[in-house]
Amino acid sequence: MEQKLKKPVPPELRRAIRFKKRKKIFENVRISIATVIAAFFAILFLMPIVLTITNSFMSSSEISANYGSVFATNDKGGKVYISEKVNLKFIPDIVSFSQYTTVLLKSPEYLLKFWNSVILVGPIVLFQLIVASLASYGFARYSGKLRSVVFFSYVILMLMPYQVTLVPNYLVAEKLNILNTYWAIWLPGIFSPFAVYLLTKFMKRIPVGVMEAAQIDGAGEWQIYRLICMPLCKGALCSAAILVFIDYWNMVEQPLILLSDAEMHPLSVFLSKINSGEIGLAFAVATIYMVPSLLVFLYGEEYLVDGITYQGGVKG
Secondary structure, eight states: OOOOOOOOOOHHHHHHHHHHHHHHHHHHHHHHHHHHHHHHHHHHHHHHHHHHHHHTTSOHHHHHHHHTTTTOBOTTSOBOOOOSOOOOOSSOSSOOOHHHHIIIIIOHHHHHHHHHHHHHHHHHHHHHHHHHHHHHHHHHHOOSHHHHHHHHHHHHHHHSOHHHHHHHHHHHHHHTTOTTSTHHHHHHHHTOSHHHHHHHHHHTTSOHHHHHHHHHTTOOHHHHIIIIIHHHTHHHHHHHHHHHHHHHHTOOHHHHHHOOOGGGOOHHHHHHHHTTSOHHHHHHHHHHHHHHHHHHHHHHHHHHHHHHHOOOSOOO
8 A cells, every 4th residue: 555645744834833832831931930939939928927836836945045135135124236146946846835824824914905906806897897888889879079079088098098197086086085995996997998999899890780670670779788789799898807807906006096095905016015025925925816817818718809809790
């Protein structure tokens, strides 16, 4: 039998195949480099957290041996220049729970400060979401010059750092006679514009036809808000709750200025005072203080991504 002669591959096709192979190799190299860089920065950012957690299980003597020069003081109680090299250890020689025993059982002041943080942050997260969802529904449903002016004011206030509005907040709290009370922290937090901005942008993505169909079926504004907008905004609400919680869980300036009674200060303020004493307790308290933020983020990570990337509409 005669052998079939192979048809010659056109030069253009050979060049296209070579170009495709080179492009694929280049893409794989690019992805590998990006993965290595991302992994490097991830490890770099996680190192302080890992160091804090592992060092909280060290004994007091080991911590003093590794970090004693950092927190050394002179005869007058002032800080001295660090002349020795600090030994950063990620693995303790002997695992000790003495720091946690002191924090959880022997020193109730740490738990008191922790519950102060919960009392301050919990109502802010809950009521800010309620206020923001109602305001966002109004901004998303209606249009006009007044609406644009008010929403623009919200955006301007959101862009301002808290330090800019601290003095007005202090003056208003003084006029309302709520200084040195939880209300001085709650009221500015509940009416913070961040959640309003986030939820408004989210609600605008909901198709107008969905709400018009509900109106044709006889639904009122309250029913549209409660039965349509809120279920569709579940991801955005969780995203706002996570971000607001993390923001206010780490607040320092507000309680320092608005709460003169140190017994009412949250643990975020108290952490700086622990460092001047027993550094081992600081590691343990910081680890305990990180737990709620980590749990909230890990539990709501899916909702956080969904709330940011969701484009609106009805799944089905």
